[in-house]
Amino acid sequence: MTDKLVTSIIDGKPVEGTRTITSPNPAHLDDTVAEISLAQAQTFADAAASAKRAQPGWAAVPAPVRGRAIAHIGRLVESNAERLAALVTREIGKPYVEALGEVREVVDTCDVFLGEGRRLYGQTVPSEMPDKQLFTFRNPVGTAAVITAGNFPVAVPSWYIVPALLCGNTVVWKPAEYSAAVSRAFHELFVRGGGLPPGVFNVVYAEGADAQAGLEQALGAGTVDKVGFTGSPEVGREIGALTGRHLQTACLELGGKNPLVVTPSADLDLAVEGALFSGFGTGGQRCTSLGTAIAHESRHAEFLERFTAAVESATIGDPTGDVLMGPMLDEKFARRYEEFLGWIEPHHTRYGTPGRITSEQPRDGFAGEAAEGLYYHPVIVDGVRPGDRLFDQETFGPIVGVTTYRDFDEAIELANAPGYGLSASIYTSDPADALAFRERIGAGMVSVNNSTSGAEVHLPFGGNGKSGNGSRLSGLWVIDQFTRWQSMNWDYSGKLQKAQMDVAEL
């Protein structure tokens, strides 16, 4: 087995698959970061069975001790932050400062939950009858299957895995193949830092279709009790249907077509900065990335001019350097960017060179080896309207739409029109605008004078509509995903007191 070979780990033991693929460095495609041994459906089902066997033992560990395990994981991740961030940069091309921020997000998540092991409060509840007391308890759900994307290869998995473990669940994790080396490092730090017994945290590398087939098998066998999924709305629908058929629930965090409204009273410097970061930071490959900037007609020309100028002078290049944007995450996303370019219509005005950065299509100030990486030009498309694919659908790449509005009602209508509902921003100096926007926008997360991306981990994270099924990750809200309420009534009257029938009268 070469050092680069990443295999599934079930019950603490490596399990080789049937086919090997590679995960290249998107900034230097000849640098192979990992070879991944891909498993088939049965391996996923085996991993779920292993997690199911390990679960009662893990749930029997007192919650405060599990909280301490989370604290140790956080410390170990923190002391390995630079190494892990460098690997994130190497494997998915995320600029190093952002990668370090992402690792910080894992540590923050551990910080949020480490003390929760000493709470996980239930309630005492008054009874309608004398000599009887009522209580509620939070029980672990059981086994959680976690399927995550590779654009946030450590932060987003931690949003599921940390609370799942803290609450006494065991986990089967299927990370994205193109972030395999990062997920192996993450898994090692978690198992070692937390001293997790075999089977408590399994990881399976498989292609989406195989993982889904394995998930179906596991749901049928009763070895998966909860699914956490971050990815596309299309796959989210399938996972939701699959879990529903087996009377289980999924926490679905899907895409976004996130609007940023520039009102007449907006501070344009701030709005442009926010649009630049959320539109093109991470190459537009966040679920919280900016989809469409919606500028008031009185500010549209100036906003567009400044936004295009900011994008033109932004640094793109080697993600180990100080750049706004590195390469695309992997080939699949690069191909999709090319497809999105085909969505530009004759009534749109395009700013920026469409396509790959090459010696024939160079970019001023480019700071990398263009020929060696998946580098693409950022593009702004003005004049997008409802009904245009570029307005209605998520692009998940460095292509941002711009449009105009006349009055506040139209701004809200445009912001809600694509039917996603993850994150939405408004730039305004008028508190009434900010409050009305908050109230009328369909998004789960609203920002005032801040970009659409960059949520903090102790607030509820999640969306509505095509962005998810209303589940919320992060903060203490996620505990409702990974525990189930149990009630208990205790009658010490010495007789049968019948609820609703033997209620005491005044």
Ligand code: UN1
């Ligand atoms: C994602 O792209 O799936 O709020 C998550 C943000 C990040 C997380 C993005 N903290 O932009």
